[in-house]
Amino acid sequence: MSFNTFGHLFRVTTWGESHGRGIGCVVDGCPPGIRFTLADIQADLDRRKPGQSKHTTQRQEDDRVEVLSGVLEAEDDPETLVTTGTPISMAIWNTDQRSKDYSDIKDRYRPGHADYTYDVKYGIRDYRGGGRSSARETAARVAAGALARRVVPGLDVRGAMVSIGTKGIDRTRWDWAEVRRNAFFCPDAEAVAQWDAYLDDIRKSLNSVGGVIEIVATGVPAGIGAPVYGKLDQDIASGLMSINAVKGVEIGNGFEAARITGVDNADEMRMGNDGQVQFLSNHAGGILGGIATGQPVVARFAVKPTSSIMTPRRSVTASGEEVEVVTRGRHDPCVGIRAVPIGEAMVACAIADHYLLHRGQTGRV
Amino acid sequence: MSFNTFGHLFRVTTWGESHGRGIGCVVDGCPPGIRFTLADIQADLDRRKPGQSKHTTQRQEDDRVEVLSGVLEAEDDPETLVTTGTPISMAIWNTDQRSKDYSDIKDRYRPGHADYTYDVKYGIRDYRGGGRSSARETAARVAAGALARRVVPGLDVRGAMVSIGTKGIDRTRWDWAEVRRNAFFCPDAEAVAQWDAYLDDIRKSLNSVGGVIEIVATGVPAGIGAPVYGKLDQDIASGLMSINAVKGVEIGNGFEAARITGVDNADEMRMGNDGQVQFLSNHAGGILGGIATGQPVVARFAVKPTSSIMTPRRSVTASGEEVEVVTRGRHDPCVGIRAVPIGEAMVACAIADHYLLHRGQTGRV
Amino acid sequence: MSFNTFGHLFRVTTWGESHGRGIGCVVDGCPPGIRFTLADIQADLDRRKPGQSKHTTQRQEDDRVEVLSGVLEAEDDPETLVTTGTPISMAIWNTDQRSKDYSDIKDRYRPGHADYTYDVKYGIRDYRGGGRSSARETAARVAAGALARRVVPGLDVRGAMVSIGTKGIDRTRWDWAEVRRNAFFCPDAEAVAQWDAYLDDIRKSLNSVGGVIEIVATGVPAGIGAPVYGKLDQDIASGLMSINAVKGVEIGNGFEAARITGVDNADEMRMGNDGQVQFLSNHAGGILGGIATGQPVVARFAVKPTSSIMTPRRSVTASGEEVEVVTRGRHDPCVGIRAVPIGEAMVACAIADHYLLHRGQTGRV
Amino acid sequence: MSFNTFGHLFRVTTWGESHGRGIGCVVDGCPPGIRFTLADIQADLDRRKPGQSKHTTQRQEDDRVEVLSGVLEAEDDPETLVTTGTPISMAIWNTDQRSKDYSDIKDRYRPGHADYTYDVKYGIRDYRGGGRSSARETAARVAAGALARRVVPGLDVRGAMVSIGTKGIDRTRWDWAEVRRNAFFCPDAEAVAQWDAYLDDIRKSLNSVGGVIEIVATGVPAGIGAPVYGKLDQDIASGLMSINAVKGVEIGNGFEAARITGVDNADEMRMGNDGQVQFLSNHAGGILGGIATGQPVVARFAVKPTSSIMTPRRSVTASGEEVEVVTRGRHDPCVGIRAVPIGEAMVACAIADHYLLHRGQTGRV
Numbered sequence A, B, C, D: 001m002s003f004n005t006f007g008h009l010f011r012v013t014t015w016g017e018s019h020g021r022g023i024g025c026v027v028d029g030c031p032p033g034i035r036f037t038l039a040d041i042q043a044d045l046d047r048r049k050p051g052q053s054k055h056t057t058q059r060q061e062d063d064r065v066e067v068l069s070g071v072l073e074a075e076d077d078p079e080t081l082v083t084t085g086t087p088i089s090m091a092i093w094n095t096d097q098r099s100k101d102y103s104d105i106k107d108r109y110r111p112g113h114a115d116y117t118y119d120v121k122y123g124i125r126d127y128r129g130g131g132r133s134s135a136r137e138t139a140a141r142v143a144a145g146a147l148a149r150r151v152v153p154g155l156d157v158r159g160a161m162v163s164i165g166t167k168g169i170d171r172t173r174w175d176w177a178e179v180r181r182n183a184f185f186c187p188d189a190e191a192v193a194q195w196d197a198y199l200d201d202i203r204k205s206l207n208s209v210g211g212v213i214e215i216v217a218t219g220v221p222a223g224i225g226a227p228v229y230g231k232l233d234q235d236i237a238s239g240l241m242s243i244n245a246v247k248g249v250e251i252g253n254g255f256e257a258a259r260i261t262g263v264d265n266a267d268e269m270r271m272g273n274d275g276q277v278q279f280l281s282n283h284a285g286g287i288l289g290g291i292a293t294g295q296p297v298v299a300r301f302a303v304k305p306t307s308s309i310m311t312p313r314r315s316v317t318a319s320g321e322e323v324e325v326v327t328r329g330r331h332d333p334c335v336g337i338r339a340v341p342i343g344e345a346m347v348a349c350a351i352a353d354h355y356l357l358h359r360g361q362t363g364r365v
Helices: A037-050 A115-122 A127-132 A135-151 A189-204 A231-241 A254-258 A337-364 B036-048 B115-121 B129-134 B136-152 B188-204 B231-241 B254-258 B338-360 C040-048 C115-120 C128-133 C137-150 C189-204 C232-241 C254-260 C339-362 D038-048 D115-122 D127-133 D133-151 D188-206 D232-241 D255-260 D339-362
Strands: A012-018 A022-028 A035-037 A066-069 A071-074 A078-085 A088-093 A156-164 A211-218 A246-251 A269-271 A278-281 A299-304 A313-316 A322-327 B009-016 B022-029 B035-037 B066-067 B072-075 B078-085 B088-093 B156-163 B212-217 B247-252 B269-271 B277-279 B298-304 B313-318 B322-325 C012-017 C022-028 C034-036 C066-067 C071-073 C079-083 C088-093 C155-166 C211-218 C245-250 C269-271 C277-279 C297-301 C313-316 C322-325 D011-016 D021-029 D035-037 D065-067 D069-075 D077-083 D088-093 D156-164 D211-218 D244-249 D270-271 D278-280 D297-303 D314-317 D321-327
Touching: A012 A135, A012 B066, A012 C088, A035 A037, A035 A135, A037 A066, A037 A078, A037 A135, A037 A337, A088 A135, A088 C012, A115 A127, A115 B338, A127 A135, A135 A156, A135 D115, A156 A189, A156 A337, A189 B078, A189 C071, A189 C232, A211 A337, A211 B254, A231 A246, A231 A299, A231 B231, A231 B247, A246 B231, A246 B254, A254 B212, A254 B247, A254 B298, A269 B313, A299 A337, A299 B254, A313 B269, A322 B115, A337 B115, B009 B136, B009 D021, B009 D088, B009 D133, B022 B136, B022 B269, B035 B036, B036 B066, B036 B078, B036 B136, B036 B338, B036 D156, B066 D035, B066 D270, B072 C012, B072 D255, B088 B136, B136 B338, B156 B188, B212 B338, B212 C012, B231 B247, B231 B298, B231 B338, B247 B254, B269 C066, B313 D011, B338 C339, C012 C137, C012 D038, C022 C137, C034 C137, C040 C066, C040 C079, C040 C137, C040 C339, C088 C137, C115 C128, C115 D339, C128 C137, C137 C339, C155 C189, C155 C339, C155 D339, C211 C339, C211 D255, C232 C245, C232 D232, C232 D244, C245 C254, C245 D232, C254 D211, C254 D244, C254 D297, C269 D314, C277 D038, C297 C339, C297 D211, C297 D255, C313 D270, C339 D115, D011 D133, D021 D133, D035 D038, D035 D133, D038 D065, D038 D077, D038 D133, D038 D339, D088 D133, D115 D127, D127 D133, D133 D339, D156 D188, D156 D339, D211 D339, D232 D244, D232 D339, D297 D339
Parallel strands: none
Antiparallel strands: A012 A022, A022 A088, A035 A078, A066 A088, A071 A078, A156 A211, A211 A299, A246 A299, A246 B247, A269 A278, A313 A322, B009 B022, B022 B088, B035 B078, B066 B088, B072 B078, B156 B212, B212 B298, B247 B298, B269 B277, B313 B322, C012 C022, C022 C088, C034 C079, C066 C088, C071 C079, C155 C211, C211 C297, C245 C297, C245 D244, C269 C277, C313 C322, D011 D021, D021 D088, D035 D077, D065 D088, D069 D077, D156 D211, D211 D297, D244 D297, D270 D278, D314 D321
8 A cells, every 4th residue: 555556466546636637546457358348337436426315415426437548349349348457547537627616615624624634744735625535536446446346256245334323224124135225325124214314304403424334245265365464354444444534444243343252253163065164153254364264254334424514613724713614515414325335346456456466376266 | 565564664574473483573664763672672572471460371472572683782872772774673482382282273273263264275274373373473563563662753652451341441530550550451440350350250151252452642743644545544444453353443433433423523623822723622533534633543443352262162174074172271361451562563653654654755744 | 666656655657558548647655845837747758759850750649748636736826736745647648549450460479579478468468559568658657757857856867878779979078968959869969970870771771779878867865775675776777677678777887897897996985175975986876785875876778679670570470370570650760769768757756766765764855 | 675675476575784693584475385495495595605615705604594484394294394375584693793893994984885875874884794785685585586486387597607807708608507517607617717817816916806697597487577667577677786786787688689770689489389489589588578478588687896805995984084995804806706696586586476476467377
């Protein structure tokens, strides 16, 4: 990981700001021969896109991805692109670049945002819409993740919201199909109406709320990952923690593991009828000693409430004046909702990366 | 991060197994002119050392560190070592290398351990005492961390246990001095007796339990850290998650941030009498947009219960035989306790690394 | 260095092919506050551009650079851009993308080109104009180098051709001003006419020739660079060797050092009137033990003759058919000529990178 | 590459100084299941060892390697070690650590050495025997190289001196068996006597001389290597240039390529009887576009004359006093001789690294 690059062999570098020319990424180290369509990537981007319900910002970001390098059209289908093994550059142009009036935020530090820290660090700051610290950067990750998903045969990475603010779900009602049906990526159909009303209240009270997202990856080959600073769970945690507004990450039963006993936490093993080792539970979240067990990899992350709220908060300006900050305009009352496909992308990238690393070091697949 | 190296500029590579010749680390990129004594490092190692109370394993590991390179004796004091800017190699030799009888664990996969995944990954495994996956590896991190602490002027990194199993603390009684007085690194004097009895019960019932550790770093210069994949919180999370048995990491209020509202979560700002920006709270844990605010950096991590327990658990052998595994011998009923200095070390290393990175890119200190 | 990225802190990632959408780079880790104009970058790009004399290819590449991120307009001058410390993405679009007829090269391996090796490696190859292995990729390096030059105060990096094929120069006539006056970057005015006639002959005989380029950097701060795998000369050699068609690299007197004696090769030292150490010669090329002495850094690299020639050469096709390959169209009879600004860029990037590294580790400037 | 680490997946970190506790390396990312004996490593170390002829320094370095981690004894042969996939730590202890009198070099900068630059960079310097800049560091590379050789099936890496000072060889007499028979690694039996007399003269005149070494690797799988900053030739050049006293590196015909024409330089191709592509010459040195062709990889590097000579050279002290420096004691009149196994090791490491990288990205072997 360097400043704007992550990954060891499957390496993703992102660039861009929310109000400049656009954002993009360069995916280096992708295997040759990976087939995909623009529609594949667009489908993931569309799930992240704002403006899809009353609970996400109404800004219209027309997130059309353009692939600039690293692919050829498939000989058998011009719609299908095939990676050549060279860097895949992708861009998502900012369509609305007209000069807005940012005078109200140019010099004032919005609480919960990175305005102050960018100024302290760099002595200069792109104040337009958050600049580099804007969540818009995450669209580039989603595009990279769409490729990563295709690198590992049989891999499936899905995400769902498991709580919004104080509202959780009933896990016995978990239904992946439901996740695609509602605006919250909620796996519990009965919780949806409750969440809807709850978020309406939050928004009307000029407030916001956070949430917790769970990512589940199946088809993760046993053996990928590595000790001791190349742990698969470590790289997943690192990737998820790099998402804007994320304040916590768990693998498997996570913090719950600290509360239960060793007897209860043990994932016992038996031989399956297929002659393979079978785990009788998955408290570990599919990873032991940093290496995948072959069980589903399970990670959760906590997103803080949207910092841009219409309730005034006390702050200061760059010149030291004390002010009150109110963020006007429509913002997601829960930015966590749109973080679901972003979390999927980061987990997919980490798994693809470790798949290549493992193949490199051991020659096993 | 590669397999056994972490850090960007302040880079730590560790090596070694629990029952081979020893363990060690190479610290590369350390600034020249850092002064320290062997006693400085030993003090941190001693806090991690087993056998210090009835609640940690009674094995006697005489963790004497030897510095093999990268230093000169100070001209004004032969006890003081001064770094020269070249790699600092440190070793901790295994003193008890006599050949034990490992036949009971050689072929059987202990639940919760990395036995199975190492075999799947590498096709070969050092079964003696856990080999590379042994917690003994963490002694090397503690040695590296002792240097890292000295890299950043004014930095102080301290840790404490905030819960053991189901038992927490009363934060209003937090006392850093108390942390050094009890065997649990517990900051709440009144909780100590309760924890003591609780762990006795756990051990007598042939069971184990996990815990949560909180690390607090003060004196972290505002501005260190970086967007977007070189975030300070991300690198801290990555480092903590790389510690054996860690299943979750939080920054600031962490998962609690997902439950409260944006109004409550905002860290408001005012100007201090010293003309510096003052935050009125620290929900963010000292980091915004991946960059330090100058407030204390606060991180917590969850350690799962000790997997080595005397209660039989079902498992299989490498050849597919179904067996029951019981771990004999004394093991910590709560491995989390000894993780406190390890967590401190990982946070200190991340901060030292970002201090150098920030100085490199911006020329600011 | 990964596949398509170089540099430690000043990191450059390039992407793109000769006949796709375009080429570009992402420069990460650039310090904030660096001021430049598009004209600054364009001036360097123009020196690399083909079609400038009869001795370089007549293809018209309109290498206009576009800066996509990482900058703000200077408040005092809208023509001046200021880096913000975030990644600077630059693109140079391919203006002539019409579909040509590549059927004559699609399946046949051109001797001296990477056609065969790309096919062996990836099993798929972008055959259009050389794809990723096209020298067009180097324009992105030149753009990055234009920024690198501005990172180190007082740094000046200049290059010149010191031989073309069998024709050398008289070093006593070295004149940097002359380098800018002729089409060969030749520092010896009297050699120019001779080289001109020589290259005419080469081209008329349907042949090509190589050359040697010398890069001289002044204003390199003493102390930058590092032992033992972060040597400044090593990173310069690595960067120069990564340029297409380069087969050799020298530092200082290079291979000549292997021929002379230790007495003659010693760079003796005396104290200058300014109280600074003065070297009485510079056989070392400004670097000792991988660290800059403060003298001019001198590097040379050898470029092989253009592989695309109109004289038939024997080869094979992807399907194993034996063929003769003739490269039609205008190609540089000496690709080395245009490598001068590319070599400058790679040296400038290495120096900027080590400047930041040194500042990071030692805090010295 | 960081300061003291090289390699992408097969990563080598070295540490140590010439007169401290010892030197060593940590090899990370080595595949599991590689079998070797201590004697294998020792054989390579012994070829680098000083004191083997009157032309190398008479210091007795008893370079016994100790393997500290990352291996198990083979079940079928206790003499054979098997890598486990975890870091392999190796140490070579300094046996003669008695305190010498270094007062004559402590403060004076020896011309050609890194004394001055270390002081400028770090402000502190281990003056004992050159400290970190001592050629003794290269023993650790040789140990790592001995492992690297075993990573790629069928790989053979050999080196020879092709010139000493002004004395070359007759390539028509090249005999690899002869290389092992003489003290110069000279492949031309008739040149040996001439070199012997020449070096005697050099030594008697209190002088020294450099040399050129050629490394030839056969069995390099076609397809390893990568564009454009992960080129195999680039990484070989980087590795060779990192060796002490190396001032130039060539691949294939190297600088000669700049002198000949494209017609002559073309490596034409035909189909072999085995249905494989055959190159009719190897000017390219086995690498095209950074990727191996399957032909022998050929690299050469120039070593400057030994800087430690008994002829006085002018210099200065750390405090600015002008002095004459004479290096007493026996030093190699040509340090290049002992660089042969070091060059082999660096080339072997680069090839092993790219073998793993290629397998990781493409899944091909």
